[in-house]
Amino acid sequence: xxxxxxxxxxxxxxxxxxxxxxxxxxxxxxxxxxxxxxxxxxxxxxxxxxxxxxxxxxxxxxxxxxxxxxxxxxxxxxxxxxxxxxxxxxxxxxxxxxxxxxxxxxxxxxxxxxxxxxxxxxxxxxxxxxxxxxxxxxxxxxxxxxxxxxxxxxxxxxxxxxxxxxxxxxxxxxxxxxxxxxxxxxxxxxxxxxxxxxxxxxxxxxxxxxxxxxxxxxxxxxxxxxxxxxxxxxxxxxxxxxxxxxxxxxxxxxxxxxxxxxxxxxxxxxxxxxxxxxxxxxxxxxxxxxxxxxxxxx
Numbered sequence: 280x281x282x283x284x285x286x287x288x289x290x291x292x293x294x295x296x297x298x299x300x301x302x303x304x305x306x307x308x309x310x311x312x313x314x315x316x317x318x319x320x321x322x323x324x325x326x327x328x329x330x331x332x333x334x335x336x337x338x339x340x341x342x343x344x345x346x347x348x349x350x351x352x353x354x355x356x357x358x359x360x361x362x363x364x365x366x367x368x369x370x371x372x373x374x375x376x377x378x379x380x381x382x383x384x385x386x387x388x389x390x391x392x393x394x395x396x397x398x399x400x401x402x403x404x405x406x407x408x409x410x411x412x413x414x415x416x417x418x419x420x421x422x423x424x425x426x427x428x429x430x431x432x433x434x435x436x437x438x439x440x441x442x443x444x445x446x447x448x449x450x451x452x453x454x455x456x457x458x459x460x461x462x463x464x465x466x467x468x469x470x471x472x473x474x475x476x477x478x479x480x481x482x483x484x485x486x487x488x489x490x491x492x493x494x495x496x497x498x499x500x501x502x503x504x505x506x507x508x509x510x511x512x513x514x515x516x517x518x519x520x521x522x523x524x525x526x527x528x529x530x531x532x533x534x535x536x537x538x539x540x541x542x543x544x545x546x547x548x549x550x551x552x553x554x555x556x557x558x559x560x561x562x563x564x565x566x567x568x569x570x571x572x573x574x575x576x577x
Contacts, residue, residue, distance in 0.1 A: 325351025341365015
């Protein structure tokens with residue numbers, strides 16, 4: 280087997296750079312190691328690895344790194360491995376990968392090859408959750424907060440409380456597989472390929488990573504007080520019983536708004552509406568553990 284490791288040393292606010300000297304001891308003498316130099320470079324390196332005959336490409340970094348690598352492996356037979364060293368590591372959580380990077384590195388040969396859907400927005404790929412509205416504004420603020428060196432869920436919560444002071448639900452219009460859903464006022468629209476985002480929030484508790492569908496979560500016209508009460512429930516998925524939260528599934532999701540709304544892709548700021556999301560069914564082979572089981576609908 281020909282293995283290439285694509286390493287983002289900046290992932291996890293320097294955590295990857297600190298860990299890689301130890302993790303690299305597990306790299307085989309015939310394996311290849313490539314280090315990313317700029318945004319988008321991981322995709323280029325993944326495509327080059329495929330062209331060079333790699334049979335497995337391992338992304339060492341966070342959710343953004345593995346999404347970039349995935350884009351370079353689309354519609355190939357190359358296995359995608361992941362050693363999570365980023366801030367949120369929500370894909371690793373969904374795929375049942377070991378939390379500790381060293382354990383994830385050691386487990387690569389024991390994991391099971393599994394077909395994985397890939398979400399797309401334009402030519403950009405995502406493996407976790409994207410969306411429009413409140414959480415996109417929070418994602419931008421979260422990035423600024425993480426620049427101070429904080430990791431985990433705390434920066435996201437701080438960003439959430441800051442944005443919540445001024446952000447209010449906005450009018451959005453959804454079109455799901457060509458069928459328009461009535462225009463409605465919503466706090467956010469999450470478009471999910473897997474269950475988790477923002478460092479462990481189970482926003483899409485019914486999502487499966489290989490069912491050929493995107494799960495759409497519309498959080499409606501919540502007041503500030505109701506948002507504060509509902510937010511803690513998202514970690515467990517208990518928000519699914521809220522009367523103003525709606526769940527849909529579709530292969531193509533178009534989100535529009537009379538006034539452009541901020542969008543994000545896997546937690547990274549991605550312009551404004553309109554945005555078209557679509558799914559590429561089982562477009563990757565990923566090394567997986569025991570995946571997160573979807574919750575029962577209430």
